[in-house]
Amino acid sequence: MHPAIQGLLTIAIGVSACVGYFALSNQFLDKVLFPAKGPNAGRNINRANLIRPWLFLFPALFALGLYLAYPVFETLRLSFSERIPGGGYKWVGTDNYAQMLDDRKFKEAITNNMLWLIVVPAMSTAFGLLAAQLTDRIRWGNLAKSLIFMPMAISFVGASVIWKLIYDTRPVDQDQIGVLNAIYLALGGAEPQTWLTIPLWNNFFLMIVLVWIQTGFAMVILSAALRGIPEGTIEAAIVDGANPFQIFFKIKVPQIKNTILVVWTTITLTVLKVFDIVFAMTNGQWNTQVLANYMYDNLFRANDWGVGSASAIVIMLLVTPILVWNVRNARKEMR
Amino acid sequence: MAGLKLRGIEKTYGGSVNVLKDINLDIEPGELIVFVGPSGCGKSTLLRMIAGLEQITGGELTIDGQVMNDIPPAQRGIAMVFQTYALYPHMTVRENMSFALKIAKKPQAEIEEAVNKAAKVLQLEDYLDRLPKALSGGQRQRVAIGRSIVRDPKVYLFDEPLSNLDAALRVATRIEIARLKEAMPDRTMIYVTHDQVEAMTLASRIVVLANKGIAQVGTPLDLYERPENEFVAQFIGSPSMNLLPGKITGTGEQTTVTLDDGGVAVSAIPTIDADMGKTVNIGVRPEDLVETDGNAIFEARVDITEALGEVTLLYFESEQGQEGLIAKLPGIHKELRGKTVRMTAAPAKVHLFHNGQSMRR
Numbered sequence: 001m002h003p004a005i006q007g008l009l010t011i012a013i014g015v016s017a018c019v020g021y022f023a024l025s026n027q028f029l030d031k032v033l034f035p036a037k038g039p040n041a042g043r044n045i046n047r048a049n050l051i052r053p054w055l056f057l058f059p060a061l062f063a064l065g066l067y068l069a070y071p072v073f074e075t076l077r078l079s080f081s082e083r084i085p086g087g088g089y090k091w092v093g094t095d096n097y098a099q100m101l102d103d104r105k106f107k108e109a110i111t112n113n114m115l116w117l118i119v120v121p122a123m124s125t126a127f128g129l130l131a132a133q134l135t136d137r138i139r140w141g142n143l144a145k146s147l148i149f150m151p152m153a154i155s156f157v158g159a160s161v162i163w164k165l166i167y168d169t170r171p172v173d174q175d176q177i178g179v180l181n182a183i184y185l186a187l188g189g190a191e192p193q194t195w196l197t198i199p200l201w202n203n204f205f206l207m208i209v210l211v212w213i214q215t216g217f218a219m220v221i222l223s224a225a226l227r228g229i230p231e232g233t234i235e236a237a238i239v240d241g242a243n244p245f246q247i248f249f250k251i252k253v254p255q256i257k258n259t260i261l262v263v264w265t266t267i268t269l270t271v272l273k274v275f276d277i278v279f280a281m282t283n284g285q286w287n288t289q290v291l292a293n294y295m296y297d298n299l300f301r302a303n304d305w306g307v308g309s310a311s312a313i314v315i316m317l318l319v320t321p322i323l324v325w326n327v328r329n330a331r332k333e334m335r
Numbered sequence: 336m337a338g339l340k341l342r343g344i345e346k347t348y349g350g351s352v353n354v355l356k357d358i359n360l361d362i363e364p365g366e367l368i369v370f371v372g373p374s375g376c377g378k379s380t381l382l383r384m385i386a387g388l389e390q391i392t393g394g395e396l397t398i399d400g401q402v403m404n405d406i407p408p409a410q411r412g413i414a415m416v417f418q419t420y421a422l423y424p425h426m427t428v429r430e431n432m433s434f435a436l437k438i439a440k441k442p443q444a445e446i447e448e449a450v451n452k453a454a455k456v457l458q459l460e461d462y463l464d465r466l467p468k469a470l471s472g473g474q475r476q477r478v479a480i481g482r483s484i485v486r487d488p489k490v491y492l493f494d495e496p497l498s499n500l501d502a503a504l505r506v507a508t509r510i511e512i513a514r515l516k517e518a519m520p521d522r523t524m525i526y527v528t529h530d531q532v533e534a535m536t537l538a539s540r541i542v543v544l545a546n547k548g549i550a551q552v553g554t555p556l557d558l559y560e561r562p563e564n565e566f567v568a569q570f571i572g573s574p575s576m577n578l579l580p581g582k583i584t585g586t587g588e589q590t591t592v593t594l595d596d597g598g599v600a601v602s603a604i605p606t607i608d609a610d611m612g613k614t615v616n617i618g619v620r621p622e623d624l625v626e627t628d629g630n631a632i633f634e635a636r637v638d639i640t641e642a643l644g645e646v647t648l649l650y651f652e653s654e655q656g657q658e659g660l661i662a663k664l665p666g667i668h669k670e671l672r673g674k675t676v677r678m679t680a681a682p683a684k685v686h687l688f689h690n691g692q693s694m695r696r
Contacts, residue, residue, distance in 0.1 A: 230419065230421065232421030233421050236421040239388070239408045240438055240486075241435055241438045241439055250434075254423075254425040254426075257425070
């Protein structure tokens with residue numbers, strides 16, 4: 001069968017199964033389980049109405065439970081166990097965590113993640129705010145915005161490939177195709193550098209990729225927030241004698257403070273989970289390891305489900321408080 | 336003490352859309368000038384041009400003898416109160432009021448003194464540490480006024496400051512502004528509104544704007560008693576002045592007009608022989624009409640009566656497409672509904688317009 005027909009068939013079956021489930025289960029509830037007739041008609045209607053929401057919610061709850069909640073508990077369980085060669089597993093308590101904490105690469109990953117956590121959200125938000133403000137009133141502002149936003153549409157891996165070309169290094173006697181090396185040599189650098197292998201600096205070269213992607217996101221959200229500032233407050237500040245910098249920092253930024261925080265934390269969440277960029281560009285070599293890639297290394301390369309799951313739990317614990325705060329703040333914003 | 340001179344002021348958008356043209360106006364120091372006009376007449380635009388928030392595309396603006404066309408708003412010696420209050424939402428009342436002085440790097444002691452003084456005048460002392468969102472509409476507008484007072488500007492600009500308040504608060508705040516003006520007799524104020532009660536009660540002079548220009552400038556009573564054209568005649572006063580078409584049939588110290596509908600009106604406005612036979616509109620305010628047994632300006636059936644207590648409005652039947660005539664009689668006269676009455680007015684109360692312009696010389 002042609003794959004397209006297969007796909008359409010799957011969609012058709014899926015949709016009709018959904019419709020069928022809701023229609024038939026509803027009928028079953030009203031006609032068979034609690035029929036709205038006989039001596040207990042009133043009671044039956046009430047009972048049916050009590051059950052109906054759960055009936056309709058069930059598919060969603062089941063899917064969420066299976067694909068989101070169950071993996072969390074399973075990962076937690078795995079993080080306290082160890083695979084026995086040849087099949088089966090045994091409980092090992094917190095051994096996996098102890099082993100992980102002793103691992104040099106884990107410490108490196110934690111340090112790097114902290115660095116990412118500080119640099120990327122700060123720079124993305126700052127650049128996004130700058131771009132939003134600068135493109136606000138000019139005629140070609142929308143074009144500039146589209147260009148800045150475009151990296152958002154590129155996958156992390158695609159972005160990594162692009163930036164790998166920018167950081168590319170060729171032997172000394174060959175023409176350099178990497179833009180960074182070209183600039184470096186043009187400015188009087190002695191010989192081409194292998195940028196991604198220079199410790200500490202290479203971390204920043206990786207971060208720039210994510211900043212490049214996230215700036216567009218920050219810009220779009222902050223641009224909308226800037227537009228939402230009442231024009232009157234800005235005019236009042238002009239009459240009050242504020243210069244453009246004072247208007248920006250004392251009138252505009254304080255009024256969109258909450259949006260800035262939401263943008264900041266949203267990017268923080270992305271940063272905590274950063275994996276693709278590191279995986280595709282350095283794979284954690286030369287002191288660029290991060291938590292998500294560390295987890296992947298242990299779980300799928302070393303086949304060590306214990307330490308892999310333990311590191312996954314650590315990532316989740318780091319993300320959770322920020323996530324909770326972010327959701328609360330976003331809800332407050334909506335009210 | 337600062338007077339303003341507007342010479343040939345013009346506003347065009349994109350080089351073609353004409354909003355205001357050739358505005359000439361002298362505002363004396365210490366005046367409270369009110370700009371009124373129908374919506375879209377450019378009154379707010381004119382105020383914003385004086386403030387420096389809109390570019391002046393033609394003509395010259397001087398404040399206190401200095402050309403201000405290209406001077407930034409903060410250096411024009413003006414302060415503005417906005418219709419939407421435009422308070423800084425993230426600052427307390429105190430911070431809102433001291434912002435301009437802080438920007439100007441005034442010493443802290445001076446700022447505090449100015450803020451406390453303004454807060455006392457506006458009865459805002461108890462609210463100084465609140466955020467604007469914790470204030471009522473009237474309090475917010477007082478903070479907005481306070482924000483301009485602390486700067487002690489030479490010229491105050493008010494852009495429809497009361498239109499976001501409810502009716503009771505509007506009257507109270509209006510009186511407060513009148514008091515404020517009295518306390519600062521040497522400060523010039525320019526006030527934009529579409530509400531003619533505000534205009535009549537506050538203004539030392541009113542500027543009526545219409546058709547991209549000034550229709551008339553004068554004291555409130557000037558505009559009421561001696562409107563220079565039909566637009567001002569109908570714009571000032573509520574309900575609007577009645578206009579009836581006719582021809583001049585008698586000239587001299589008093590002018591006799593025979594109306595197209597057969598009535599006869601006598602106006603105290605003198606005319607010369609050359610005016611004989613001219614087509615004119617006579618104007619009579621509803622409150623100047625009285626019932627009569629003798630010569631009537633018009634005779635018509637009362638369609639609807641509206642008893643307002645101290646006065647009754649009579650709406651007369653009109654032919655289709657014509658604006659109905661209205662009379663305002665003191666007392667309650669519900670019994671007149673459906674009856675045909677004869678109305679006239681004292682000669683001094685009858686206005687004469689030829690080609691839309693008053694015939695008063």
